[in-house]
Amino acid sequence: MTNATMSNPFMSMLPPTPAMFMPTFEGFVERMAAMPRVMETAGKVKVGATPHDVIYSEDKLRVLHYQSDIPKAHATPLVLCFALVNRPYILDLLPHKSVVRRFLDAGFDVFLVDWGEPSQNDRHLTIEHYVCRYMHNVMSRVAEFTEQEQVSLLGYCMGGTLSAMYTSLHPEMVKNLILMAAPVDWAERDALLVQWTDPKYYDVDAIIDAYGNAPPHVLQGAFALLKPMANFVEKYVGFYERMNDEKFVEEFTAMETWGNDNIPVAGETFRQFVKDCFQKNLLSQGKMKLGTKRIDLSNITCPVLNLMASNDHLVTCGQSAPFNDLVGSRDRKAITFRAGHIGLSVSSRAHKELWPNVCEWLGERSEKI
Amino acid sequence: MASDASANPTEQISRFWTDMMAQMGQAAAHAGMPGGATNGRQPAPAYDDAAKSMQRAFFDAMAKYFDEFMRSEQFLEHMKQTMDQSIAMKKMMDDFLIKTQTTMQSPVRGDVEDLAHLLRGIEERLFDRIDRLENKVAAVEDRQGAGRDAKASGASRSEKSTTSPRNAKKR
Numbered sequence: 001m002t003n004a005t006m007s008n009p010f011m012s013m014l015p016p017t018p019a020m021f022m023p024t025f026e027g028f029v030e031r032m033a034a035m036p037r038v039m040e041t042a043g044k045v046k047v048g049a050t051p052h053d054v055i056y057s058e059d060k061l062r063v064l065h066y067q068s069d070i071p072k073a074h075a076t077p078l079v080l081c082f083a084l085v086n087r088p089y090i091l092d093l094l095p096h097k098s099v100v101r102r103f104l105d106a107g108f109d110v111f112l113v114d115w116g117e118p119s120q121n122d123r124h125l126t127i128e129h130y131v132c133r134y135m136h137n138v139m140s141r142v143a144e145f146t147e148q149e150q151v152s153l154l155g156y157c158m159g160g161t162l163s164a165m166y167t168s169l170h171p172e173m174v175k176n177l178i179l180m181a182a183p184v185d186w187a188e189r190d191a192l193l194v195q196w197t198d199p200k201y202y203d204v205d206a207i208i209d210a211y212g213n214a215p216p217h218v219l220q221g222a223f224a225l226l227k228p229m230a231n232f233v234e235k236y237v238g239f240y241e242r243m244n245d246e247k248f249v250e251e252f253t254a255m256e257t258w259g260n261d262n263i264p265v266a267g268e269t270f271r272q273f274v275k276d277c278f279q280k281n282l283l284s285q286g287k288m289k290l291g292t293k294r295i296d297l298s299n300i301t302c303p304v305l306n307l308m309a310s311n312d313h314l315v316t317c318g319q320s321a322p323f324n325d326l327v328g329s330r331d332r333k334a335i336t337f338r339a340g341h342i343g344l345s346v347s348s349r350a351h352k353e354l355w356p357n358v359c360e361w362l363g364e365r366s367e368k369i
Numbered sequence: 370m371a372s373d374a375s376a377n378p379t380e381q382i383s384r385f386w387t388d389m390m391a392q393m394g395q396a397a398a399h400a401g402m403p404g405g406a407t408n409g410r411q412p413a414p415a416y417d418d419a420a421k422s423m424q425r426a427f428f429d430a431m432a433k434y435f436d437e438f439m440r441s442e443q444f445l446e447h448m449k450q451t452m453d454q455s456i457a458m459k460k461m462m463d464d465f466l467i468k469t470q471t472t473m474q475s476p477v478r479g480d481v482e483d484l485a486h487l488l489r490g491i492e493e494r495l496f497d498r499i500d501r502l503e504n505k506v507a508a509v510e511d512r513q514g515a516g517r518d519a520k521a522s523g524a525s526r527s528e529k530s531t532t533s534p535r536n537a538k539k540r
Contacts, residue, residue: 200445
């Protein structure tokens with residue numbers, strides 16, 4: 001070994017002996033040979049597979065009621081409400097990565113709101129339509145179906161924001177409220193999405209006037225661009241390195257299926273959300289209005305659990321954490337878990353460490369059978 | 370939020386490059402990359418570790434660079450221009466298609482949307498009327514229930530008061 005290679009680590013990479021490249025080459029051949037098996041595994045992946053019935057539908061919306069062999073331990077039903085962006089089956093991605101199954105296993109009666117895919121004719125739907133009409137009808141239907149007066153509500157991402165709005169308008173309907181990576185306060189201007197939606201650079205009126213609905217490819221592109229290295233490079237490097245691992249391929253395919261299954265957001269809803277929330281931050285100031293109704297988060301008095309992800313690049317903890325100070329509830333708790341925005345619902349660690357605690361918290365506050 | 374670092378692109382790139390190489394060098398040195406460990410058929414584990422550390426350092430440096438860049442005035446301005454252009458293009462296409470379809474006497478999207486808008490208006494008005502009717506019925510039922518209660522309590526004070534049908538419906 002020369003002095004040069006001792007002092008400069010890059011020099012050690014230089015001697016191009018054939019032996020040095022053999023393992024890499026062998027690894028490459030091995031992976032290429034595994035391709036048919038990878039394709040077969042990927043083809044078999046089935047997302048959102050927990051058995052369910054549809055108990056209510058209205059326009060594009062459907063309410064799924066999940067079935068389970070595990071006897072119910074809690075009378076209070078739980079409604080899961082996902083964002084209007086992307087599909088809600090991220091909460092039931094794979095059997096071992098399913099928030100739905102964690103709740104079913106803990107003896108809850110679980111329902112999921114599938115908002116459906118808005119068409120151009122749904123561009124006029126506003127947040128008021130979603131919260132005051134659809135959500136209220138869903139909650140009333142679930143209450144009627146389960147013969148309960150109140151329902152527990154879990155909202156994820158933008159679905160959490162909608163859930164908070166709903167609970168403030170109909171506190172009598174909600175037994176417990178769980179928010180999961182849900183933004184409520186956009187005062188902190190550091191988040192990349194907040195900077196991108198700055199009115200100086202982002203003319204939401206022009207976009208919605210031209211496209212009708214918020215186009216899914218634009219939304220997906222923006223979300224992917226928040227972490228370009230992770231989404232465009234590291235992900236595929238990781239896949240190449242672990243493509244011999246069947247379980248990894250299954251999970252990777254499921255995530256890719258969900259990540260590319262984008263839907264548009266109803267134009268007027270998107271316009272109002274960007275303007276009132278991202279640009280004017282009206283919700284946390286108690287100034288946001290749905291039609292004639294003002295949203296006052298201090299109307300929320302039910303037990304509140306606020307789940308945040310410390311590595312969330314989409315909804316920062318600074319956008320979620322203020323929620324607990326804005327509500328009128330005495331029973332409120334916040335958990336910051338080491339995960340990303342999606343990792344909160346699909347990471348193995350979250351299913352091992354977070355969700356059992358969430359089930360316990362909810363179980364203590366639900367009516368027993 | 371614009372970054373001041375966008376002033377001189379050459380300086381920016383050279384700073385990024387120097388930082389990245391320094392980080393990769395550090396990563397390799399930390400992993401103890403041996404210079405002559407590749408004589409055998411399998412590379413020494415330290416070599417693999419060093420390569421992985423350098424890869425990690427490279428990804429982290431690039432991610433940091435992209436994050437800084439995507440907050441810069443340059444990027445935001447470029448994003449705005451791209452969006453303005455795509456919107457202008459979309460409008461041009463829409464205008465062209467509308468004109469073509471109108472010439473061909475076929476309905477355009479605007480016609481369908483107008484129709485949907487009309488239906489939505491009818492639906493909203495119906496919902497409003499149903500809400501008002503529901504409120505009226507509830508008020509009438511409450512009055513009837515209260516009347517019955519008063520009658521029942523007047524006739525026999527020992528009997529339990531009845532519940533209005535509306536309240537009975539509530540769980």
